Amino acid sequence: MKKVAFLVTGLNSGGLENYLLRFLTFYENKIDATVVCKGGYIGILKKDFENLGVNIIPIEIGYFNAAKFYELYQILKKGEFDSVCDFTGNFAAIPLYLAKLAGIKNRLAFHRGSNNRFKETPIKMVYNKAINKQLPIVATSVLANSKAAMNFFHNGIWKDDPKFEVIYNGINASRFLDSDENLRNELKIDKEAFVVGHVGRYNEAKNHRTIIEVAIALCKKHSNILFLLCGNGVDTELKAKVEAEGLEGQIKLLGYRKDVVKVLNTLDCFYFPSINEGQPNALIEAMVAGLPFLASDIDPIKETVPKELHHFLVSPLEIDLAVDRLLEIKEDKPNKLILADWAISHFSAKKWFDKFYLKL
Structure with a gap:
């Protein structure tokens, strides 16, 4: 040992x-x-x-x-x-x-x-x-x-x-995807609603300021779009803004949760406009779960996603373009399984954890 x-x-x-x-x-x-x-x-x-x-x-x-x-x-x-x-x-x-x-x-x-x-x-x-x-x-x-x-x-x-x-980061997919449960019933989300989500603690680098502006823009125009934000501090830091806009029913703030896979199973799309990252575990997890995504076009994220999906990367501070791209994803409904298979293989826990373990 x-x-x-x-x-x-x-x-x-x-x-x-x-x-x-x-x-x-x-x-x-x-x-x-x-x-x-x-x-x-x-x-x-x-x-x-x-x-x-x-x-x-x-x-x-x-x-x-x-x-x-x-x-x-x-x-x-x-x-x-x-x-x-x-x-x-x-x-x-x-x-x-x-x-x-x-x-x-x-x-x-x-x-x-x-x-x-x-x-x-x-x-x-x-x-x-x-x-x-x-x-x-x-x-x-x-x-x-x-x-x-x-x-x-x-x-x-x-x-x-x-x-x-x-x-690179590794994800043990079989252990991570250990449940197909979601939170739609618990959160009273209509089965026809299109749910966009983000997972990450409240932090300047995670760019919650842009996330909430995009959420407000979409939710005010489309009653069947919901946003689900999960992460330590998100509920307390963003509550006043959401309440001021009267969007508590469409922008749900969960705070920290251990059951991230249930959160991901609730989503139709993952939105991740980080300003900077090392390599984003949350985005990798979303891809492993097979979720279509819109993310920022910073170098660490370009390195994380397949090149053929780089058109789903936009400048992290873009609001109008992010709104348009999320609506495109809502209409196109990309194939989840293809992305999941790629991510599970590319970020294999066995492969990348073994490399780290052998260094110790």
């Missing part, structure tokens, strides 16, 4: 957190996992990880907190880990240096975004540039879940160096 320390910010529901949860579920009883939450908090997925026997350690690490870095060093030293994997991109540099000092021979950095996810100030950018240069030195492997991420963080060096590798 591999003894591995995984370093994350926290365990709230998001792309990385769900990826790690599914990965550890896939290799249950093969990995003795410790998750170190560097943000100092754990989050709503705490019980899900604990049910897998994962040891969770919250420790708040700042940019220059020597005492906390020493505490992390002690955790890594005493843990006697075979490997450590830090999912915080460039910010893995110092923890992986500490892991090296602690005698951990296998040290992985994993980029899960395709650009900087902090407010760029001159001081932060100097710091970021410095740790970016150190990352390939202290890491034995530098991974990313998209070529777009590699091009952004390590352009010019990653393609010719075997230390760098792109490992």
